[in-house]
Amino acid sequence: MSAIRIKNLMKSYGDFLALKGINLEIKESEIFALLGPNGAGKTTLIRILAEGLKFDSGDIEVFGKKLSKKTARLIGYVPQESISYDLLTVEENLAFYADLYDAPKERIKELIKRFDLPAKKKARELSGGFKRRLNLAISLLYEPKILILDEPSTGLDVPSRRQLWEIIKGFKREGKTILLATHYMEEAEALADRIAIMNEGRVVAVGTADELKALIGEESIIQVEGILKGVEGIGEIFPRFIEKSGTLRIHVKNSREALPKIVELLISAGSEIKAIKVEEPTLEDVFLKLTGRALDEV
Ligand SMILES: Nc1ncnc2c1ncn2[C@@H]1O[C@H](COP(=O)(O)OP(=O)(O)OP(=O)(O)O)[C@@H](O)[C@H]1O
Numbered sequence: 001m002s003a004i005r006i007k008n009l010m011k012s013y014g015d016f017l018a019l020k021g022i023n024l025e026i027k028e029s030e031i032f033a034l035l036g037p038n039g040a041g042k043t044t045l046i047r048i049l050a051e052g053l054k055f056d057s058g059d060i061e062v063f064g065k066k067l068s069k070k071t072a073r074l075i076g077y078v079p080q081e082s083i084s085y086d087l088l089t090v091e092e093n094l095a096f097y098a099d100l101y102d103a104p105k106e107r108i109k110e111l112i113k114r115f116d117l118p119a120k121k122k123a124r125e126l127s128g129g130f131k132r133r134l135n136l137a138i139s140l141l142y143e144p145k146i147l148i149l150d151e152p153s154t155g156l157d158v159p160s161r162r163q164l165w166e167i168i169k170g171f172k173r174e175g176k177t178i179l180l181a182t183h184y185m186e187e188a189e190a191l192a193d194r195i196a197i198m199n200e201g202r203v204v205a206v207g208t209a210d211e212l213k214a215l216i217g218e219e220s221i222i223q224v225e226g227i228l229k230g231v232e233g234i235g236e237i238f239p240r241f242i243e244k245s246g247t248l249r250i251h252v253k254n255s256r257e258a259l260p261k262i263v264e265l266l267i268s269a270g271s272e273i274k275a276i277k278v279e280e281p282t283l284e285d286v287f288l289k290l291t292g293r294a295l296d297e298v
Pocket of ligand 1 (some may be wrong): 039040
């Protein structure tokens with residue numbers, strides 16, 4: 001059974017069409033990622049599902065029933081911004097939301113234990129990682145079957161991010177369905193069973209990471225590292241490339257022919273090349289191929 005089914009969903013803000021006909025099916029007990037740059041429409045889609053944000057047209061079903069206040073109870077939601085109160089302790093925050101959601105009080109102790117939370121600490125004293133865990137705990141107070149997470153690891157350091165990923169994988173093992181929005185391809189790849197790539201209000205591709213990477217087809221990716229100059233010249237011959245902190249990834253049809261040309265162009269412009277290799281495609285390469293731009297370009 002599908003946990004969420006979305007048909008031809010449109011949403012505008014005034015004259016601006018933010019969602020231009022989204023079709024998606026999220027299966028029960030899968031981790032499904034919406035991957036796209038800022039502005040792709042991920043938060044808008046999530047807010048429609050989790051906050052009852054009004055939409056223009058389309059159909060949404062949750063476990064086979066039309067999205068409504070009743071089905072909303074099946075969905076737990078962790079928004080981008082923290083919903084905990086800084087001046088309340090962890091325990092008080094959970095008690096406040098348990099009251100609001102009419103959730104059983106016994107859940108509070110259980111969640112504190114499960115997430116290893118410091119019950120008596122004020123929320124403002126928590127590190128970023130623990131604050132995110134508190135927000136997760138709040139969203140689980142009434143045991144939703146679907147958990148929606150908006151950019152769950154933004155702002156977290158690498159160890160906290162990895163801990164959070166383990167927690168999210170644990171939810172899946174319990175049978176929960178997880179929908180998350182992210183602009184980190186590593187996050188989508190590390191967590192998701194399936195990924196929808198979103199750009200400018202549209203889903204441009206859906207599949208497992210491997211299925212999406214297969215969309216690159218016959219092309220190869222050449223990666224050059226070093227102090228790089230003359231990158232504009234590369235763009236004239238190989239229009240699809242991503243340049244990021246001293247690394248250049250260039251999409252080419254024939255790597256054997258392209259390699260000497262790339263080296264010559266870069267060296268003659270005064271580059272210091274430290275490494276050059278043919279690489280496996282990443283989801284960012286797929287995004288570039290499908291949309292003509294890099295994932296974190298705004
Ligand atoms: N309340 C609003 N009023 C007008 N335009 C909005 C509003 N909320 C979002 N938008 C616009 O709709 C588009 C999609 O925004 P949305 O926040 O859904 O994208 P996103 O993919 O979640 O990006 P982010 O990660 O930045 O939240 C953007 O162009 C944004 O400027």
